[in-house]
Amino acid sequence: MTSATAPRARVPGPAVGRESRATQSSLREANLALVAATVCASAEPLSRADVAGRTSMTRSTVSRLVDDLVGGGVLDELEPGVVTGRGRPATPLVPGAGIAALGLQVDAGFLAARVLDLRGRVVAGRVVDGAFVGSDPTVVLPLLAALADEVLADLAPGIRLVGAGLALPGLVSPSGTALLVAPNLGWADLEAGHLPVVGGMVPRVGNEADLAARTVAEVAPGRPGPLADFVYLSGEVGIGGSLVLDGRGMPGRHGWAGEIGHVPVDPDGPACPCGSTGCLERYVGRAALLTAAGLPPTASGRDLADAARAGEPSAVSAVARAAWALGVVLAGVVNVLDIPAVVLGGHLAQVADLLRPDLEEHLRTRSLSARWVAPTVTSAGEDPAAGASGAALRELSEVLAHPADWAGAA
Numbered sequence: 001m002t003s004a005t006a007p008r009a010r011v012p013g014p015a016v017g018r019e020s021r022a023t024q025s026s027l028r029e030a031n032l033a034l035v036a037a038t039v040c041a042s043a044e045p046l047s048r049a050d051v052a053g054r055t056s057m058t059r060s061t062v063s064r065l066v067d068d069l070v071g072g073g074v075l076d077e078l079e080p081g082v083v084t085g086r087g088r089p090a091t092p093l094v095p096g097a098g099i100a101a102l103g104l105q106v107d108a109g110f111l112a113a114r115v116l117d118l119r120g121r122v123v124a125g126r127v128v129d130g131a132f133v134g135s136d137p138t139v140v141l142p143l144l145a146a147l148a149d150e151v152l153a154d155l156a157p158g159i160r161l162v163g164a165g166l167a168l169p170g171l172v173s174p175s176g177t178a179l180l181v182a183p184n185l186g187w188a189d190l191e192a193g194h195l196p197v198v199g200g201m202v203p204r205v206g207n208e209a210d211l212a213a214r215t216v217a218e219v220a221p222g223r224p225g226p227l228a229d230f231v232y233l234s235g236e237v238g239i240g241g242s243l244v245l246d247g248r249g250m251p252g253r254h255g256w257a258g259e260i261g262h263v264p265v266d267p268d269g270p271a272c273p274c275g276s277t278g279c280l281e282r283y284v285g286r287a288a289l290l291t292a293a294g295l296p297p298t299a300s301g302r303d304l305a306d307a308a309r310a311g312e313p314s315a316v317s318a319v320a321r322a323a324w325a326l327g328v329v330l331a332g333v334v335n336v337l338d339i340p341a342v343v344l345g346g347h348l349a350q351v352a353d354l355l356r357p358d359l360e361e362h363l364r365t366r367s368l369s370a371r372w373v374a375p376t377v378t379s380a381g382e383d384p385a386a387g388a389s390g391a392a393l394r395e396l397s398e399v400l401a402h403p404a405d406w407a408g409a410a
């Protein structure tokens with residue numbers, strides 16, 4: 001649109017044509033992304049008029065863009081059901097159900113594969129328990145591939161898989177093509193060639209906590225969650241961490257920020273597989289916490305919560321010690337980053353209600369700014385494989401960032 005009125009003086013004709021076409025093409029791509037994002041961000045279906053109103057584009061422009069997005073499967077039109085003020089039936093627009101992505105996860109205690117569609121629904125998925133601490137990736141990854149194949153076989157016909165992601169509890173390469181190290185799995189230096197091909201794709205790897213945090217920041221592809229700024233802790237054998245500001249992850253220079261589990265609570269504390277001593281995860285990782293509570297390693301966070309509520313002295317003191325260790329480290333995070341909201345995932349979510357009073361008190365005591373904005377602690381919910389969902393969400397975000405790749409020709 002704007003290119004038609006761009007000044008053309010002193011520029012030779014053919015170059016203008018190329019430039020103009022390029023500008024129109026990029027403008028169309030940006031507008032397609034805006035329309036797709038507007039529909040996906042809404043909790044309720046929108047009409048074309050709604051989209052025009054929210055994007056300040058004309059009805060006719062929106063209609064052309066919507067036609068392209070519907071043609072490409074990025075958006076679906078539902079049956080007209082709502083009558084507008086002018087008496088014309090409005091056709092509700094929703095994210096496309098035919099576009100989906102595969103999310104995979106290897107955890108110390110389970111493997112997961114699930115498929116999410118653009119509406120954020122899990123349309124197929126399985127989680128299988130296992131023991132993968134100190135495991136061999138050449139044994140485990142084929143198991144994961146087989147699980148993924150089973151899940152993909154469950155998919156309804158006509159669903160287009162646009163990407164695959166793999167959540168791993170460790171550091172990944174900035175490009176997402178390799179795992180650098182996952183201390184608790186005992187894995188290191190896994191290149192793309194080691195990764196399984198699933199659904200014809202090599203999955204893009206990502207840090208489990210970063211991907212799980214996505215499920216808090218984004219309740220469905222492109223739809224923001226209730227919290228935009230928070231520190232996420234993922235509780236498993238290890239403790240993963242992620243930092244989110246304005247709904248976006250703060251990955252750091254190399255994507256390695258948020259390793260809160262390896263911040264020392266006490267430098268004289270127990271040895272950690274990462275090579276350091278006294279790391280937070282040696283205090284509040286699942287095994288450490290259960291051992292301190294006198295529970296077997298096969299117990300769950302819920303078992304710990306039950307024991308603590310029943311007044312078992314060892315369980316009560318384990319929870320109190322965990323709140324202290326978390327408070328020491330997270331107050332440092334709040335002081336440095338000014339993000340006074342903590343979200344607990346994994347087994348920590350199962351004991352979040354018990355941790356909250358003491359942990360919030362520790363945070364208030366140790367955070368300089370607490371008098372003005374008191375730090376809060378909430379539970380992420382108890383999805384055992386949030387990392388797998390986050391991996392799928394990340395792939396689907398690519399569709400929303402570049403819907404022109406799926407939409408019909410200009």
Ligand SMILES: [Zn+2]
Pocket residue numbers: 261262272273274275276277279
């Ligand atoms: Zn460590």
